[in-house]
Amino acid sequence: MVRITSGFQQEAPLNSAAKNLLTQFFDKGWADPQKINHDSRQVAILLNEARESFANSLNVERDEIEFLGEVNLGFHLGISGLLKKNSKFIYSEVDKQSVFAVANFWERQGGSTQRLPVNQKGLIQTSKNETMDVTCWQIGNGETGILQPAPKTSSQIFADCTSTGVDHLPNFSYDTALFDSRSWQGPAGSALLVIKNKAQWSNPLPHNDHLRNLNSYSVPLVLASAVALEQYLAQKDLVKAFKGSLIDQLRAFNLNFTAVTGDENLDKHLSLIFPGIEADRLVLEMQDLGFVIDSGSACRSADMQPSHVLAALQLPTSGNIRITFHPETKVDQVKELGEAIQKTVVKLLEN
Secondary structure, eight states: OOOOOEEOSSOOOOOHHHHHHHHHHHHHSOSOTTSOSHHHHHHHHHHHHHHHHHHHHHTSOGGGEEEESOHHHHHHHHHHTTOOTTOEEEEETTSOHHHHHHHHHHHHTTOEEEEEOBOTTOOBOOOOOOTTOEEEEESBOTTTOBBOOOOOOSSEEEEEOTTTTTSSOOOSOOSEEEEEGGGGTOOSSOEEEEEOTTSOOOOOSOOSSOOOOOOBSOHHHHHHHHHHHHHHHHHGGGGTTHHHHHHHHHHHTTOOOEEEOOSSBOTTEEEEEOTTOOHHHHHHHHHHTTEEOEESOSSSGGGTOOOHHHHHTTOOSSSEEEEEOOTTOOHHHHHHHHHHHHHHHHHHHHO
């Protein structure tokens, strides 16, 4: 078995500080926080502290945060909860498959949708809409790192923050927003849905009361996510120079490649296209050298599906690899990654 020396894939291990406390959180977080017994009150206190921490980090109010145990459910809740009978759902060509699924579901219910194109810089091209409409606005793309400017729209807005997390918060007013704990190296199975107090939101799931509390989350994972977020905020700036230094290194090797960048980008994501290379072979060869990277669509990298994001940007969908830098990444690892890419690309072009 090859020893993996450096992980540059989008998924990352749970933050070590959160991992060390996880058993403790499970020991303390088993009780129902809505009950009035001693154990439940202790859990409620821990949850309130976590909620306060999240609110401060995400620039929202405490009572605007709902905890979720499933990110994909959050897309449905955040978007469908805003849609009304005559609403049009507006989304873009570079959105996640989960957003496409909500659009398809809305169409099957007889609703109207509109898919917005992007230009070659990856910027979403907005169009005229009404206040009753709902726009899904991707803050940043998890595949290319391209950040979107504030949307020019009068519609209600669902802000997709699942890729950007706290690296780039929305700089505009929105109605609902979704955050994925994994974007700050929190645990899988933990997400945050923000529902603004002014939003005309209603629970789209079957329910018997008017409470907004969804109660579909694990308390221990929420607590672990809060710890991971605090740690991530203290370290996230460590990755700022990695993208530029790796691109410069590859150019110095005189490799033929395209770096997919926009006017503004997330520091942690880098998408590269190598003409004449099979991406899956490149990924496997890199793994043999001890480096784990991604390829294919960020939504479906497991089955190596071509990237619908690159296709929307009118870029080649073959020969594409995706690299994610994490706070634990070291300068030497980035240099070694560049050398491994150069070695592998030359080898594959010669064969």
